[in-house]
Amino acid sequence: MTLQGLMEACGLEGVLVEDGCVDVTGVYTSDLLSDVMAHCPDGAVLVTVQNHTNTVAVCTLVGAPAILIVHGRAIPDEMLAAARREKIALLRTRDDQFAASCKLGRVLGLG
Numbered sequence: 001m002t003l004q005g006l007m008e009a010c011g012l013e014g015v016l017v018e019d020g021c022v023d024v025t026g027v028y029t030s031d032l033l034s035d036v037m038a039h040c041p042d043g044a045v046l047v048t049v050q051n052h053t054n055t056v057a058v059c060t061l062v063g064a065p066a067i068l069i070v071h072g073r074a075i076p077d078e079m080l081a082a083a084r085r086e087k088i089a090l091l092r093t094r095d096d097q098f099a100a101s102c103k104l105g106r107v108l109g110l111g
Helices: 003-010 033-039 053-062 077-086 097-107
Strands: 013-016 026-029 044-048 066-069 089-092
Touching: 003 097, 013 077, 026 097, 033 053, 044 053, 044 097, 053 066, 053 077, 077 089
Parallel strands: 026 044, 044 066, 066 089
Antiparallel strands: 013 089
């Protein structure tokens, strides 16, 4: 499914989306970045509360095309700049990690 299609189906706010046509193949939920580095599959959206530049760096490393920040948290300018440089989409939702993950999994046919 495309990132744009996933955003529309789940009601996600696109804070920075340069390429809505990128393919999304999964979802990975974690707030521990070392866990993300070890287990996040390529093509997965990362669902997390971690709203800082290190999250962008980790997603670049594992091949995650987008970060979904939960609880409606603000996205700092430094994170936005890093995501723009690395071409990582930044999304936001008011949902918590569990609810957001369930929505994404349902739409992607994973659950």
